[in-house]
Amino acid sequence: MHCFRSLLAVAVLATAGVPAASALAADPPAASPAMAMAMTPSVAIRAYDQMTFDQAQAANQPILVWVHAPWCPVCREQEKAIKQITADPAYRDLLVLRIDFDTQKPLWQKFGATMQSTLIGFHGKRETGRVAHESDVARVAPVLRSTLPGA
Numbered sequence: 001m002h003c004f005r006s007l008l009a010v011a012v013l014a015t016a017g018v019p020a021a022s023a024l025a026a027d028p029p030a031a032s033p034a035m036a037m038a039m040t041p042s043v044a045i046r047a048y049d050q051m052t053f054d055q056a057q058a059a060n061q062p063i064l065v066w067v068h069a070p071w072c073p074v075c076r077e078q079e080k081a082i083k084q085i086t087a088d089p090a091y092r093d094l095l096v097l098r099i100d101f102d103t104q105k106p107l108w109q110k111f112g113a114t115m116q117s118t119l120i121g122f123h124g125k126r127e128t129g130r131v132a133h134e135s136d137v138a139r140v141a142p143v144l145r146s147t148l149p150g151a
Helices: 004-014 020-025 033-039 049-058 073-086 105-110 137-146
Strands: 045-047 061-066 095-099 117-125 126-132
Touching: 033 117, 049 095, 061 073, 073 105, 073 137, 126 137
Parallel strands: 045 095, 061 095
Antiparallel strands: 061 117, 117 126
């Protein structure tokens, strides 16, 4: 169907006196800044790995540790909030590491978490913020923002 529409458009332009070659070669309009922002992908959420965490801390990188359970409805909503917030280019260097609540209990206990849906922000080795059992963007965003340089 798309090919038919393209051919139809070229035919209409040709009858209007526009050469087919120039109709096909036209550059698409540039994306507006708002459109470019909407197209910016969020950061990747990765499984927690101690070596990656240690290297990010040594590099003074922004880090979010997320204690997650696949069955948790709050965690599902947190994922949406994290992706929405991190679509902003300011978060391009943020490392998001997910700890599985069901299978990595000693690990989330090491971070002082007591429940799934806990978000813990770090800038390098310094903890910058935490929130538990919240999925509202207005409550999640300050934890993510606290990880950024100069926050």
